[in-house]
Amino acid sequence: MQGLVIGYWGTDTLTDADIRAEMAEPLRVAAAQLTQVRVLYINDISSEESEVSWIANMDLSALVQAFPRLIDLGIRGGNEFELPGLALPHLRTLVIEAGGLSSALVRQVVQADLPALTHPELWLGTEDYGAMNSVEDLSPLLEGLRFPALRYLGLKNSDHQDQVAQVFSSAPVVGSLEVLDLLMGVLTDEGAQALVDNPSLGHLKKLDLQFNWLSEEMAGRLQAWADAHGIELDVSDRQDDEDDWRYVALGE
Numbered sequence: 001m002q003g004l005v006i007g008y009w010g011t012d013t014l015t016d017a018d019i020r021a022e023m024a025e026p027l028r029v030a031a032a033q034l035t036q037v038r039v040l041y042i043n044d045i046s047s048e049e050s051e052v053s054w055i056a057n058m059d060l061s062a063l064v065q066a067f068p069r070l071i072d073l074g075i076r077g078g079n080e081f082e083l084p085g086l087a088l089p090h091l092r093t094l095v096i097e098a099g100g101l102s103s104a105l106v107r108q109v110v111q112a113d114l115p116a117l118t119h120p121e122l123w124l125g126t127e128d129y130g131a132m133n134s135v136e137d138l139s140p141l142l143e144g145l146r147f148p149a150l151r152y153l154g155l156k157n158s159d160h161q162d163q164v165a166q167v168f169s170s171a172p173v174v175g176s177l178e179v180l181d182l183l184m185g186v187l188t189d190e191g192a193q194a195l196v197d198n199p200s201l202g203h204l205k206k207l208d209l210q211f212n213w214l215s216e217e218m219a220g221r222l223q224a225w226a227d228a229h230g231i232e233l234d235v236s237d238r239q240d241d242e243d244d245w246r247y248v249a250l251g252e
Helices: 016-033 061-065 103-110 135-142 161-170 172-176 189-196 216-229
Strands: 003-006 039-042 072-076 093-097 119-125 152-158 179-181 206-208 232-234
Touching (some): 103 119
Parallel strands (some): 119 152, 206 232
């Protein structure tokens, strides 16, 4: 077996801590017999089973690292989630989906030992659902030295998406990227202007800004800029902000 997906593991009779232990510890022990697993997804839980903001995680580093040959890892849910000392030599894709990620978790991920990583995807989230991260937490990633194989970078679903967009103006990591993914967040004309004004982005193959809060005029300016540089651009799913309430695509 090369792939393993863990779905809904909750019950009505156990405490959250007991449920998490019942899911994680037997799987960690069984990893010794699952030596060919390359793909692992934890908490494939639909909104009908549990809203993403309700999913209670734990320190999953021991469980994840019991599968040292992983090339693709996905985890859903940000509550009480930790990945200290993460080291996976073959991991290429890391996706963490949440309505909000803590500052500690973001720092653990961007400081991890993942030399083969090409595709990190962090759903940063909103303060309303537990996000306590900031652009400063991303510094080791943005410096461009931590993950030499990086080709895709997804910093998604953030309520400070403008600040994320602006930080790329001086981020060395941009030079290695082919795809920059800033979709699902509160990206306004302010952040989009920072992208248009950034000469270091002209080599990108794709810029994904789906689900945004851009004006029609700015969307047009972005498209003209992308066309001039031969960049595939997606600015679809523009939101209506007439009531001045802006939100990320996935919170609860």
